[in-house]
Each structure stands twice: as C-alpha cells, then as structure tokens.
Amino acid sequence: MPAGGRPADEAFVRFEGVTLDYAHDGRAVRAVEDISLSVRRGEFVVIAGPSGCGKTTLLKTAAGLVRPTRGEVRVGAAAVAGPLKIVGMAFQNPILLPWRRTLDNVLLPLEIVAPYRERYRREQAAYAARARELLAAVGLAGFEDRFPWQISGGQQQRASLCRALIHQPELLLLDEPFGALDAFTREDLWQVLQTLWMERRFTVILVTHDLREAIFLADTVYVMSARPGRLVSRTPVDLPRPRTLEDTFTPAFTATYHAIRRQVGEGRP
C-alpha cells in the first residue's frame, strides 16, 4: 500500500503555474490558466467547476496525457513528462473495451504497467483474485463475466473505478466519475469510494461540477472559474469521517456549502 509511514504533509503533487492552450482552427484557445496547487500524500482533493472550465484538461496534465503550455506538474520528485505507472485514471465516460468481460477490463492495467506485466502470466490467478475482490468492494460481485454492454451505466462506472485502482496507484485521478449517474447510484458510489480511500489511503484528485459531492468526499475543495479555468477558492473540509449521507444535511455541511458558494460568487468578474 502506498503512503505507509511517510510524512503526511509532504507535497506529493504540485501544479505550478499550469497554463494550457489548445490549438483550435489555428488559434490558441486557453483552457486553463495559471493553476497552482499542491496535494499532500494521502489527501483527497476535489476540484469543482462549471462545465467547460478545464477540469478534464487539468487532470490530463497530471496524467501526462497533455503537456502544459506553461508551468509544470510535479508528482513525487519529478516533473510529469509522460504517463506514470504510479497513477491511475478513471475517465469521464467508463470507456470499457467492449470485447472484454468486466473482469478482463479491470485486469487491463496489469497487462501493461510494470512490474505487473512481466509477471502477468505467472500471477494471473492471483491478479484475477485481486480484481474479483475489488469488484466485490464496489458491489459488482457476480458481474465479472458480463460484457460491458450487459451491465448498466452505473455498473460500468464502478468497473472503470476498479480498473483505475487495480495496479494500486499512489495517485488516483478521477474525472467526474459519477457525473452521468442518477442521484441514488451517485450517492451510493460516494460511499464506496470513501470506504476504499479510508482503507487504502491513496492520494486522490477528483473533479466534479457537484459541490455536494465535493464536500462529501474532499479534504480540500478547490473551485475553478469558467473558461479559461482559474482557481477561485480553496476550502478545507474538516468534517469527521466516515461521512454519511445524513451528514450532508447537518448545519456544518451546509455552512461549508454556503461558504464555498459565496467565494465562487466573489470570484466572478
């Protein structure tokens, strides 16, 4: 397990003045502007912001899928220059491969990421057992042999979460993993994710447009402005854990909600 015994206040991920322009029709379109923030090891950071403000883009810079136009992202000691094996990412859509059964979809990272890929043949049974365990943890026991099109959208989203976790990444990047789900499933998965995180204490950066979700899950909530995305507020959430759905109706929760809302309002031009 990651994070064991290391100082908890060490900055594990640092965005340093990250600006990113997309080239579009020969013009530069600024997606995110001058984002600086740091994430402690084992911290659960949520970045909230309106649609199109550059949340996905920001996560992709941390995943090494796109290079910032200016600034850099550091994970551990080094600047991110490409995808890192200690990072797991779940995308906005589940993006499961339709010719693979759920179990095989979850196992995919172990076929690719070192050092698992070298051992894959020998350890296949152990890896499958680990995947089954993870699937059971998100409530997908019994669905291992279904194809993606044979399970619901929410179940696909759970499987995609398992795929992001199977290689035990130290840093988990989640791009609106629950955005497309109904309220019941979404709140169910908040709890699933919280439980997994409390057990394993990986570092999480989750982006969402849902402030309730942000406060429920986060140690720290950052809010971004509309495009080009800039940080407009940083709010620590020190509600006790494990948080329950009832907690979202307590005065403390509501107060945090309103505090963030107010800051977002002030951040507007």
Next chain:
Amino acid sequence: MTGLQRAAREWLPPAGVIVAALLAWELGVRALRVPDYILPGPIATWQAIWQWHRAIWFNAAQTLYTTLAGFALALAGGMGLGLAIGYSTLVYRALYPLLVAFNSVPKVAIVPVLVIWFGIGTVPAIATAFLISFFPIVVNVATGLATLEPEWQDVLRSLGASRWDIFRKIGIPRSLPYFFASMKVAVTLAFVGAVIAETVASNRGIGYLMLSASARFEVPLVFAGLVVVALMGVVLFAAFSIVERRLTGWAYRGQVGIGA
C-alpha cells in the same frame, strides 16, 4: 410473434419473388415459343442440370476449391497488409497509391499474364481470386485501425502503454469486426475472379464448363452453369455472413459501426 412466424416473415417475400420470376420466365418462354438454343426455360434448365449433374458437380467443386484457396490467401495477406498500413503512416503513404492503382486494373486483363507464368489450369484461377478479393480486406482492416477511438487510446496511454501495446490491446481487436465484415464481400469477389479466370484460362471449373457448353451451342447447359454459379455465390455470401455474425457478437450491439 413465434419463431415460426418470424421465419415466415423473413423468408416468404424473397421466396415468393423467386417463384414468381421462375413462373414468368417459363410462361414467357412457352408463350413466345422461344427455342431452347436461345433462351431455355427453367424446366429445360433444370433438366440440363439433372442430365449433367456429374460434370457440374465435378466442375463446381473445382471452382469452390480455387475460390476458397484464393480467398484464404487474400484473408491472410489482406489482414497482414491492412494491419501494417493501419499501424504505420509510413507504410500507408508508401503503399496506398500503388494499391489503388492496382485495384483499378480490371483483373481479367491480368489473367493472360498469369497464364504465361503458370500455364492453363488451377493456379491462374486461385491467383485471380486472390487478386480480386484482396483489396477490400486491406481497406477494411486499415479503416478499423484508422478509426480507433481516441478515448480508448487515452485509457491505454494513461497507463504508459507503448504504440505497440495500443496496437495489440485495442488496434487488433478493434479491426477484427471490420475484417469479418469484409469477408462476405471478399468471398463473393473471389468467386467472381475464379469463374472469370476459368472461362479464360482453364480446362476445369464451372466457368470452363459454361464456356465449352456455349462453344457447342448447348445453351441449356450454359444456363444450368449460370444457375449453379448464382447459387454458389449466394451460399458463399450467406455462409460468411453467418461466420461474421458469430465472430462479432459485440459489434452488433451498436458499439462499433461496420464499414462495408
């Protein structure tokens, strides 16, 4: 709806049209008193099939053999070249114009050359079947690779996958339904190629049978050959449609568009 009713709904219209056409053909031939050496009716054609069934069987088997041999070569070669073209832009740029030029040449024009190289017989038929059915397979497989969803690539790239990993893990599986879809088109073309080559340069095969029958003015036998050719074409197409359906169960779930 029961299975029987559904089957009836699917099969009745084409069966009805075929029966009606045969009926019109027979009646027309009789009413206008068209002689057999110009246009034999279905009954005369059937009689010819029956009379010559040994020769037809022998030659049809030969045609089936050359068709499938050429088609098998085209599958292997087409898959290989399609993957290479889809994998490497360099290979694509280098070979694509050549392939298009090659595909534009009518294959009948090549048969005499094949005869010079291989003599009259089985080899030119197999070669023609191969040449004519090879191109659609290449194009389809390359299309499957060229239209790889960027999201799928991102999933693999985020894990640090190499280009080769991406090719193996999603490129090949993604191109398979395109490959299977191209089979039923390609097998029909291979069949056409084999029959053409046999009419020009063979002493066996259903094409040869028809050519020699027409040289002897045995017009009912020519028509018997035509009917057998049509039936074989339909059977081959249907067989590979079933193969395709079997092999690409998931593709039919609307996950992937099938290029023709």
